[in-house]
Amino acid sequence: MSSLFPALDAGSERPALRFGDRSLTYGELRSAAAATAARLDGAERVAVWATPTLETAVAVVAALLAGVPAVPLNPRTGGRELTHIVTDSRPALVLAAPADELPDALGGLERLDVTVTGTGTVPPGAKGSGAPDPEAAALVVYTSGTTGPPKGAVLPRRAIAASLDALEDAWGWTSDDVLVHALPLFHVHGLILGVLGPLRRGGSVRHLGRFTTGGVARELAAGGTMLFGVPTMYHRIAEALDDDPQLAKALAGARLLVSGSAALPVHEHRRIAALTGRRVVERYGMTETLMNTSVRADDIEPRTGSVGVPLPGVDLRLVEDDGAEITVYDGETVGEIQVKGPNLFTGYLNRPDATAAAFDGDWFRTGDMAVRDTDGSVRIVGRRATDLIKSGGFKIGAGEIENALLGHPGVREAAVTGEPDPDLGERIVAWIVPADRDAPPAAEDLADHVAAQLAPHKRPRTVRYLDVLPRNDMGKIMKRALHG
Numbered sequence: 079m080s081s082l083f084p085a086l087d088a089g090s091e092r093p094a095l096r097f098g099d100r101s102l103t104y105g106e107l108r109s110a111a112a113a114t115a116a117r118l119d120g121a122e123r124v125a126v127w128a129t130p131t132l133e134t135a136v137a138v139v140a141a142l143l144a145g146v147p148a149v150p151l152n153p154r155t156g157g158r159e160l161t162h163i164v165t166d167s168r169p170a171l172v173l174a175a176p177a178d179e180l181p182d183a184l185g186g187l188e189r190l191d192v193t194v195t196g197t198g199t200v201p202p203g204a205k206g207s208g209a210p211d212p213e214a215a216a217l218v219v220y221t222s223g224t225t226g227p228p229k230g231a232v233l234p235r236r237a238i239a240a241s242l243d244a245l246e247d248a249w250g251w252t253s254d255d256v257l258v259h260a261l262p263l264f265h266v267h268g269l270i271l272g273v274l275g276p277l278r279r280g281g282s283v284r285h286l287g288r289f290t291t292g293g294v295a296r297e298l299a300a301g302g303t304m305l306f307g308v309p310t311m312y313h314r315i316a317e318a319l320d321d322d323p324q325l326a327k328a329l330a331g332a333r334l335l336v337s338g339s340a341a342l343p344v345h346e347h348r349r350i351a352a353l354t355g356r357r358v359v360e361r362y363g364m365t366e367t368l369m370n371t372s373v374r375a376d377d378i379e380p381r382t383g384s385v386g387v388p389l390p391g392v393d394l395r396l397v398e399d400d401g402a403e404i405t406v407y408d409g410e411t412v413g414e415i416q417v418k419g420p421n422l423f424t425g426y427l428n429r430p431d432a433t434a435a436a437f438d439g440d441w442f443r444t445g446d447m448a449v450r451d452t453d454g455s456v457r458i459v460g461r462r463a464t465d466l467i468k469s470g471g472f473k474i475g476a477g478e479i480e481n482a483l484l485g486h487p488g489v490r491e492a493a494v495t496g497e498p499d500p501d502l503g504e505r506i507v508a509w510i511v512p513a514d515r516d517a518p519p520a521a522e523d524l525a526d527h528v529a530a531q532l533a534p535h536k537r538p539r540t541v542r543y544l545d546v547l548p549r550n551d552m553g554k555i556m557k558r559a560l561h562g
Contacts, residue, residue: 085280114140212236230427241368253280260289310553377489467496488519509537
């Protein structure tokens, strides 16, 4: 049926998916997905209303079986952006759970209700049957659109297989693993790693539906071996650990804790490790490249603050502003990450101009800035557009300053940006959510704290206090909104 999922091809009574109290074995998933796939014959592309449900997982697997590219839609997307995505991708159908209410922004797109109890077989001539072309499009995932309307990254079957198999090597991922997560299913992290990953390995996934620390503790204690989350989730876990011995015990028993989609602050790493004896592994990827690097599960030394080394098959380099490659691994020299390998997308849908601009020859320009330590591991310091600050002749990454600020007892959350300065070029601005709103730390105290840990030229020149930092659905801080 599909070379992506050998265990699905075989079918069995092994558990495959569980969302809340609803579940499917591999045999049941095979039948349900095949029944939906049979109804997609002839479609060029389909949309999936990506709620955190069994129906979404069945719909995506069905599209992959049928060889029809799927476009996951975020149910929380606003009307104008949703209209753009549907107009740009031109899906023939939208797949949704029977109870889902779809918005007018879908423009009368024909609907196909997905059921999880159907039985069927994939038509012999379906594009996904037999041995599909590894370069064939599997998913079209739209980017966040921070610099314009979202662009649809076309992800081939080859990229999905390459990334998931590289993580099998890095994490020792096997069919015995039971993954626990509560991530949204319209994104690479939650859908490809969190659902397709366990299915490719022949293991199982338990989706919480909605994140709670109690749900994490319950599922890990009941046989879960891996936890995938974003920093916001791990922050809530860290805060709950002091008063929740069952959560600490459940995390201590997990084989692997993984954080991604944004940097996990160093102090959160240390809090979780101190209270559970388990360290959190970070990895680095993006929509266009899937996974690029990861800390390995079998690393003896902790790599707190690092996203590890390039995954098997991935080439990675750092370059200067002029494109010259940085060959020194000194943990200090900042450059833009460029990558190439089988994990890359094939291009942006309907945007050959944007596709061409995204590449430097064969190398994809990530826009992420990093340093490489002496062992070759990568530490990301921020995005070129929002996190690289050029102040007083220095190139400074916002990420290291944020980590330093988060180590101050008076700081609950922190973000760092740059803004124009007539003397320095740019000055460093710290945006602080105080631990105690009635007694925020003084700006001078924060500046001295950073200068003592890093260097005087990295201290914030301006401090602004907020009640909350603006974040997107994946927990990333939306820095452009800070200056809005």
